[in-house]
Amino acid sequence: MINDEGRGPGRPSVAVRPLTLAWVERQLEAGEAVVGVAALHGGITAEMRRLTIAAPDGGTRELVLRSFVDVERSDEWLGREAGALTLLAASVVPAPGLVGFDPAAEQCEYPSLLMTHLAGRTVLRDECLSERVAALARQLVEIHAVRPVERPGEYVALTTADTVVPPKGSDAAVWAAAIEVIREPAPAYDGRFLHRDFQPGNVLFEGSRITGVVDWAGACWGPTDLDVAHCATNLALLHGTAWGLRFAAAYEEAGGVLAANASERLYWQVRDPLAASEDVEFFSQPWREAGRPELTTQAVEQRLDAYVIAVMDALG
Structure with a gap:
């Protein structure tokens, strides 16, 4: 038995x-x-x-x-x-x-x-954040450096301008402006191998050292900005807006390359939190189950609103 x-x-x-x-x-x-x-x-x-x-x-x-x-x-x-x-x-x-x-x-x-099975554990609390964010950035650069002989399928956008669900009480004008950003055609990009769900819940740590990256079901081909934006959104919702904004800089400091100008970066960076708006409960519930009970749906929606405002202010 x-x-x-x-x-x-x-x-x-x-x-x-x-x-x-x-x-x-x-x-x-x-x-x-x-x-x-x-x-x-x-x-x-x-x-x-x-x-x-x-x-x-x-x-x-x-x-x-x-x-x-x-x-x-x-x-x-x-x-x-x-x-x-x-x-x-x-x-x-x-x-x-x-x-x-x-x-x-x-x-x-x-x-x-x-x-x-890989050693290590996921870390969703605020411990050693500076070291972990730097490690996440370095790891993502390594992933994007992988050169497959045969390219995986092209990325699929996770939202459209017509399916975004602004949180209750959010800044309506900012969200309307953000939605208009992703209504435009996607900028041209140099494709790379992407994880597509690279975020703290899919990375294993021992201390501040990464021991594994899991959940590769979304692996695809697309702009590095997509992976960076996704991890940044998760960091903002888990740990606060400043950490989400910090991740793109950490990625570049680690040798990563993002879109060339601010308007292109804005398109990719705001697309991910807008996608998250469509089902906040879907991804916040596992965080609560993993030891973050304070991350209620309402609390995460408030963080999401703050992050979209910050992204639009920084790049818009």
């Missing part, structure tokens, strides 16, 4: 489903077996399980199982992630190693991917 480490009073089982467990065991080395399962929290779109694998010699190792349950285009997401992990295996980027994947759920109950 597999240990159900994540189960407790009032909590649902985290056991691996039978077909998926059988598939996982076919990916293992001869004589290995799954002996422990624990839930990994903080993910938004997928079920995450840490699996303890026992070897015949008595040793153990850990793998991570990622399953998409009722998620549209899950085969595409897992295909992107598998391709990214394969590409990154030969890079300096600390990404998980691909063990196996079943994007169409031909053998598992749901589309799934199995990968190696």
Whole structure:
């Protein structure tokens, strides 16, 4: 019987489903077996399980199982992630190693991917922020330096001018001006390999040192500004406007290259917080579950409004 480490009073089982467990065991080395399962929290779109694998010699190792349950285009997401992990295996980027994947759920109950487990933890509190922001910037420069032989798919915009949802009580004039910015055609750009969801929740730390970058399902090709803007928005909502504004400068200090002029930078930098406006609860709930209970939907909306105002003031 597999240990159900994540189960407790009032909590649902985290056991691996039978077909998926059988598939996982076919990916293992001869004589290995799954002996422990624990839930990994903080993910938004997928079920995450840490699996303890026992070897015949008595040793153990850990793998991570990622399953998409009722998620549209899950085969595409897992295909992107598998391709990214394969590409990154030969890079300096600390990404998980691909063990196996079943994007169409031909053998598992749901589309799934199995990968190696990385040491470290996500850090969403304000501890050592200056050092961590600098480390995040350096890491993102390394990601953008990856040169794939075959380019991944082009980025997809996460919002339009007509789908933005300004928070209640926000500065209507500033938001209207920001919406008009993204109504214009996207500026020309030199494409790079992007993570597309690079932010503190997908980076593992030991102290102020990065030990891993996870969740590569959105890997794509596009402007570096997109990744920088996404991380900056998350920093602003987690830690305050000043940290969001600081990230672009930290990225350039680390050797990264952004759009050439202020109007181009504004287009990319404001696009991401406007996208976040469409479902603040969707991404703020995992932050509360991870130990930031003060980040209520209302509090995050207020930070989002402050950040959009600051971006428009700095670059508009």
